[in-house]
Amino acid sequence: MAAGTIAVAVALAAMAAQEGAGMAACAFDLNRVRLLEGVCLDAQEANRKYLHDLDPERLLRNFRITAGLEAPGEPLGGWEKPDCEVRGHFVGHYLSACALMYASAGDEELKARGDAMVAEFAKCQEALGGEYLSAYPAAFWDRLEAMEKPPWAPYYVIHKIMAGLYDMHTLCGNDQALDVLEGMAAYFENRYDGLSIWEWDRLLGVEFGGMAEVLYNLYAITQNPAHRDLAHAFDRAVFLGPLALEHDNLTKIHANTHIPEVIGAARRYEVLGDERYRTAAVYFWERVAGVRMYATGGTSEAEFWGDPNTLAATLSTKNQESCTSYNMLRLTRHLFEWTADPRYADFYERTYFNSILGTQRPGDGMLAYFTPLACGHQRTFGTPCDSFWCCTGTGIESFSKLGDSIYFHDEDGLYVNLFVASELDWREKGLRLEQVTRFPEEEGTTFRFHLGRSVKLALRVRRPYWATEGMEVRVNGEAVRAEAKPGAYAVIERRWRDGDEVQADVPMGLHASPMPDDPEVVAVVYGPVVLAGLVEEPVYFVGDAADPAAWLAPVADKPLTFVTKGQRAAVTFIPLNRVVEERYGVYFPVIEEGGARHRAILAEEEAARRRAERAVDRVAADDPDSEKAHNLQGDKTAAGAWRGKGWRHAPDGWFSWDLAVLPDAPMTLVCVYWGDDVPPRTFDILVDGTKIATQSLNRDKPDAFFEVEYAIPEALTKGKNQVSVRFQAHQGNTAGGVFECAVLKPAP
Numbered sequence: 001m002a003a004g005t006i007a008v009a010v011a012l013a014a015m016a017a018q019e020g021a022g023m024a025a026c027a028f029d030l031n032r033v034r035l036l037e038g039v040c041l042d043a044q045e046a047n048r049k050y051l052h053d054l055d056p057e058r059l060l061r062n063f064r065i066t067a068g069l070e071a072p073g074e075p076l077g078g079w080e081k082p083d084c085e086v087r088g089h090f091v092g093h094y095l096s097a098c099a100l101m102y103a104s105a106g107d108e109e110l111k112a113r114g115d116a117m118v119a120e121f122a123k124c125q126e127a128l129g130g131e132y133l134s135a136y137p138a139a140f141w142d143r144l145e146a147m148e149k150p151p152w153a154p155y156y157v158i159h160k161i162m163a164g165l166y167d168m169h170t171l172c173g174n175d176q177a178l179d180v181l182e183g184m185a186a187y188f189e190n191r192y193d194g195l196s197i198w199e200w201d202r203l204l205g206v207e208f209g210g211m212a213e214v215l216y217n218l219y220a221i222t223q224n225p226a227h228r229d230l231a232h233a234f235d236r237a238v239f240l241g242p243l244a245l246e247h248d249n250l251t252k253i254h255a256n257t258h259i260p261e262v263i264g265a266a267r268r269y270e271v272l273g274d275e276r277y278r279t280a281a282v283y284f285w286e287r288v289a290g291v292r293m294y295a296t297g298g299t300s301e302a303e304f305w306g307d308p309n310t311l312a313a314t315l316s317t318k319n320q321e322s323c324t325s326y327n328m329l330r331l332t333r334h335l336f337e338w339t340a341d342p343r344y345a346d347f348y349e350r351t352y353f354n355s356i357l358g359t360q361r362p363g364d365g366m367l368a369y370f371t372p373l374a375c376g377h378q379r380t381f382g383t384p385c386d387s388f389w390c391c392t393g394t395g396i397e398s399f400s401k402l403g404d405s406i407y408f409h410d411e412d413g414l415y416v417n418l419f420v421a422s423e424l425d426w427r428e429k430g431l432r433l434e435q436v437t438r439f440p441e442e443e444g445t446t447f448r449f450h451l452g453r454s455v456k457l458a459l460r461v462r463r464p465y466w467a468t469e470g471m472e473v474r475v476n477g478e479a480v481r482a483e484a485k486p487g488a489y490a491v492i493e494r495r496w497r498d499g500d501e502v503q504a505d506v507p508m509g510l511h512a513s514p515m516p517d518d519p520e521v522v523a524v525v526y527g528p529v530v531l532a533g534l535v536e537e538p539v540y541f542v543g544d545a546a547d548p549a550a551w552l553a554p555v556a557d558k559p560l561t562f563v564t565k566g567q568r569a570a571v572t573f574i575p576l577n578r579v580v581e582e583r584y585g586v587y588f589p590v591i592e593e594g595g596a597r598h599r600a601i602l603a604e605e606e607a608a609r610r611r612a613e614r615a616v617d618r619v620a621a622d623d624p625d626s627e628k629a630h631n632l633q634g635d636k637t638a639a640g641a642w643r644g645k646g647w648r649h650a651p652d653g654w655f656s657w658d659l660a661v662l663p664d665a666p667m668t669l670v671c672v673y674w675g676d677d678v679p680p681r682t683f684d685i686l687v688d689g690t691k692i693a694t695q696s697l698n699r700d701k702p703d704a705f706f707e708v709e710y711a712i713p714e715a716l717t718k719g720k721n722q723v724s725v726r727f728q729a730h731q732g733n734t735a736g737g738v739f740e741c742a743v744l745k746p747a748p
Contacts, residue, residue, distance in 0.1 A: 022273075024340035025408040025415055027333060028424065030103035030171070033403035038421035038438065040402045043360055047399035048107060050365035051097055053384065056113055059091045060120050062135035067124035077386030085152035086390075088135025088161060091117075093393030095164025099171040100400035111172050118168055118177045121161075125180055131187035133180060134158065141191060144203050155208035155234075158184070159260070160393065162214045169221075178221070185218060189230050204236050207257045212264025216271050231268070235277075240265055243280035248287045251307050255300035256390070259288075259327035266334040278338070285335055288328065289347050295513035295523035296530050296576065296586070297351030298371060300324050302640070312518035313703075315587055316641040317622070319373040322391035325355035326398050333405050336417075340408070342487050345417040346465045348405055352418065353440070354530045356398050358577030359391075367395035371576075374641040375538040375585030406435075413458030415489065419445040419506070429455050431496075440529050440575075441559040443508050449500040457496065460489040461504050466527050469507040476501055510548045510562075515587065520597065523587050524548045524573060529560060531573040532584040538644035540601060541567055545590035585644070611670065611744065617660035618742040622646025630657040631724075642674060642739075645705070649681075649736030656726035659743045663719050667712040668747075672740040675701025683735035686726040687716045705739065712743075 035041040057073030062082055064071035075082050080090050098114035101107045125133040132138055140151045162184055168177040192200065215231030218224075239261060242249040250258070262284045265277040291308035293299050298320025306314055329351055336344040359368040359379075366381040369391045382392050407424050408415040414426070419439035425432055430452050437445035447459070463471045465487040473482040473490055482490035492502065508527030515521040522545050524531045533539070541564060543551035552573060555561040562573040576586060591597045619630040622639035623646055636653025639646060648655055661667050669685070669692070680698040684691050693710045700706065717723060723743075729735035 023337045025337050025410050027337060027405060028407050028409065028426070030100065030401055030404055031106075032425045032427075033104075033406060034423045034425075035104070035403050036421040036423055036434070036436070039357065040420050040422075042362070043357065043399050044101075044104065044402050046360060046362060046365040047097075047396060048101055048105065048110075050384070051094070051101060051110055051396060051400075054094065056117055056120075058385070059094060060117060062087045063091070063121065063124045063133070066135055066137055067127040069124060069127055076388065078383075079388040079390075079392075085136070085140075085154075086157050089157040089390070090160075090388040090393045091135065092157070092160030092162070092164035093397055095161075096167040097396040097400045099164075099167035100397060103171045104400055104403050114168050114172060115174055115176075118165065118174055118180065121165070121180050122176055125183055131183040131190075133161065133184050133187075144206060145191070145195060145199060147202055150203070150206050153207040153209070155206070155211050157209075158188070159209035159211045159214055162218075163210065166214055166217055181218060182222065182224075185215065185227055185230060189226050192230060192233055200233065201236075201238070204234070207254070208234060209257075210260035210264055213260060213267050216264060216267040220267075220271050228272075231264070234261075234264060235268065236261060240277070240280050243284050244276045246279065246283045248308060250284075250287055250292065250305045253305060254303055255305050256303065256321055256323040256327060259324060259331060263327065263331050263334070266331060270334070281331065282335060285328075285331060289332075291516070294320060294373060294586075295350075295525055296320060296354035296371070296373075297328070297347060298325050298355040298373075299328065309516040312515040312521050313643060315374040315644060317372040317374060317377050317646075318370045318640060320355055320371045322355070322359045322368060322371070322398075323394045325351050325359075326391075326394040329356070329398075329405070336405070336408065340410070340415065342462055342489060343465075345415075345462050346487060349418055349464060349528050352405075353528050354576055356402075358575075358579065359395060360399055361580060365399070367392050372641070373586045375533075375588070375644045376536050376583050377585075377641060378581060378583050379579065407433075413460060413491075413493070415460045415462070416447070417462055429457065431455060431457075440508065440527050443527070444503065444505040446504075447502040449496050449498065449502075451496060451498040454495050454497045456494070458491050458493040459496075459502060460491050461502075463488055463490050464506065464528060466508070466511060466525065467506050468511075469509055471507075472505040474503045474505075477503075510552060512546055512548050512590075514545060520545045520589055520591055521587050522548070522590050524552065524562075526560060526562075526575075530576045530586060531560075531562065532576040532579050532582075532586055533564075533571045533573050533588060534579075534582050535571055535585050536583050538585070539569070539571065540589040540591060541571075542593045542598065543590055544592075548590075551590070611742070614668075614744040614747065616662055616667070616743045616745060618740065619657045619659060620646055621648040621737070621739055621741070627657065630659060632657055637735075642737075643705075645672075645739045647674070647737035647739050649734050649738070650727065650729055651734045652729055652732065654726055654728040654735055656724050657741060658722055658724050659741070660722050661712075661717040661720055661743055662745065663717065663721060666714050666746055667717050668744040669710045669712055669725060670707055670740075670742050670744055671695075671710070671738050672705055672707045673697055674737060674739065675699065675704045675706050677737060681734040681736075682730045683733060684728045684730070685710060686724075686728060687712055688723050689726075690716055692716070707740075709744070 058076050061071045061073045080087050098110040102111040140154050144150045165177040165181040168174040212231045212234035215227055219227040262281050266281045268274050269277040292305050300321055301314040302318040303321050332344050332348050361381045368379045368381050369389050406418040406420050406422055419437050421437050423434050432450040434448040463484040467486050473480050482492050484490040511525050512522040513525050552562045553565045560575050564571045620626040634655030637650040637655040639648040676699055677697045682696045685693045727735040
């Protein structure tokens with residue numbers, strides 16, 4: 001270990017001793033855990049390859065240009081383009097990922113790359129006067145502080161850079177990184193000091209990421225009161241205050257803007273012991289994980305939260321932004337350390353397996369922004385050098401620290417929270433613990449003790465919430481009493497010797513995870529693993545929504561694979577985290593045969609069948625193939641999914657499709673709308689430039705889809721095989737959303 005690394009390790013050990021005095025459990029440093037053969041190691045290695053493939057010269061280019069230095073390398077694309085207002089954010093994430101991968105896998109090359117980039121950062125900082133460092137000029141801060149065309153999220157970007165420097169210092173022992181970090185803090189202290197309280201509070205309305213967290217982290221190292229005070233300036237009272245009073249203020253706010261603010265609050269509690277911030281963090285977690293969480297552990301739709309326990313209507317192509325899952329896991333880690341409460345471990349497992357694993361494409365390591373939960377959609381993965389979304393940044397960090405939070409400890413023993421093939425080096429106890437498992441394909445795990453001398457400690461193996469069919473523990477082949485209810489720990493306390501082996505058998509079974517506001521809409525879970533049905537479009541099943549085993553059967557010789565039984569069509573279910581290119585669904589209506597809902601669906605299907613018999617042509621909104629085939633055109637138009645159906649609209653704009661018609665018969669246009677669209681909207685419908693109708697949507701059919709038919713004058717189709725159907729918003733209004741558009745023959 002280098003001298004700098006030793007100094008950092010000593011300082012952090014002292015800090016942990018001071019901060020951890022009131023903690024129930026402590027996480028192991030990342031460099032104490034190594035992944036062993038399995039899906040997690042494969043994912044780590046795909047990520048590591050991607051980190052190696054990225055060119056540091058290209059990553060540094062915008063920083064060097066801002067500093068007026070020579071800038072070799074081609075410009076990057078996406079969110080790192082030279083004119084993008086969050087350029088530089090991914091470079092901070094990249095530094096963190098290099099440091100994390102060094103800790104996780106001992107990758108010396110990535111450590112050296114990170115060290116070299118820190119040295120280049122120092123040169124840029126020196127060229128800019130010794131304190132400021134960014135990939136864009138200081139004029140951005142003038143715009144922000146004046147709130148005149150404020151930049152996208154400048155402090156969000158600065159947080160990523162500062163966090164990368166912090167990780168390089170603490171995980172790689174890079175003292176220069178701490179110098180650069182302190183210089184940046186000094187620059188922003190001066191900017192803060194030049195503003196009134198009103199001016200400062202106003203600019204905090206622009207997303208600022210985890211600035212409080214990184215500054216509290218910095219203060220924990222330096223004990224410089226200026227760092228503490230600047231961190232506190234980012235404790236946004238208008239958001240944290242209600243949480244400290246246990247008031248739910250999360251509805252209609254941007255999810256990933258606010259989770260890092262709560263992580264900052266958690267760090268203030270740990271560093272300064274401020275109980276108000278503990279209350280805020282714990283209450284916040286409950287109001288997300290308790291009442292705004294999908295079966296997957298993911299949260300948010302189109303990056304925002306809705307009302308508590310109101311999720312059935314939120315299924316779309318833009319569910320559970322990956323950043324929110326990453327940050328909720330980071331917050332959960334803090335809360336587990338405070339309490340050792342297995343509920344937090346259950347949540348961590350759920351989110352780890354279903355909202356982190358699976359967001360990376362195997363092989364090339366590309367990452368997903370959202371995980372669609374609506375039926376019939378696919379994941380979308382980024383590109384190597386032309387995406388760099390926020391979720392690309394958090395993604396490379398997630399897959400650089402998959403060994404995090406598997407194990408925790410206290411003075412008396414060890415907590416095992418995740419069944420992941422791995423090896424723990426608890427050198428203070430002289431213990432190397434090997435966890436051998438193929439979980440979740442294997443229903444349990446095995447622990448092998450490697451010791452130079454015997455040691456007495458408690459091994460606490462979590463019995464997950466889903467393990468309702470029992471849990472059997474054997475030590476060296478003999479069953480032991482280690483009683484625990486689901487959602488608790490089985491504790492084996494003894495003097496352990498070299499070669500001891502513990503086997504934990506944890507039977508898995510199917511269970512339903514219903515929507516809180518619609519118990520007939522369910523996700524199917526096997527153990528902790530959410531299953532995805534491979535479907536091209538929305539479907540429903542007939543059966544008992546509370547008992548998926550009644551309508552799903554395992555497929556022989558295909559672990560974690562199931563197929564429907566007793567349904568109109570066979571649908572295969574596989575783990576959501578194995579879905580790559582397939583179209584799929586996670587939540588499905590499971591309804592009582594012959595019940596009111598079943599009868600209503602059958603009536604809808606009959607109406608759709610009759611309409612299909614009359615159809616000449618049809619376009620499905622938000623379906624890339626269908627819209628391309630129908631020559632989609634438009635201005636200010638956007639698309640998405642709602643309740644399993646695609647939509648398209650155009651706020652203050654227009655869109656059009658080309659549809660086939662019959663040249664010698666009267667035609668009818670039919671459009672499907674959502675009856676609860678807000679705000680009210682009015683738009684014209686034109687066929688080949690001639691208006692045939694004006695449509696207003698004003699919550700005409702609450703909580704339901706409905707269709708409207710429009711007669712097309714024969715003069716507009718006579719002698720034609722195709723027409724253009726255009727939806728044009730009235731001024732200040734929105735055109736659509738249109739869920740389906742079809743041309744029909746006359747009714748019989």
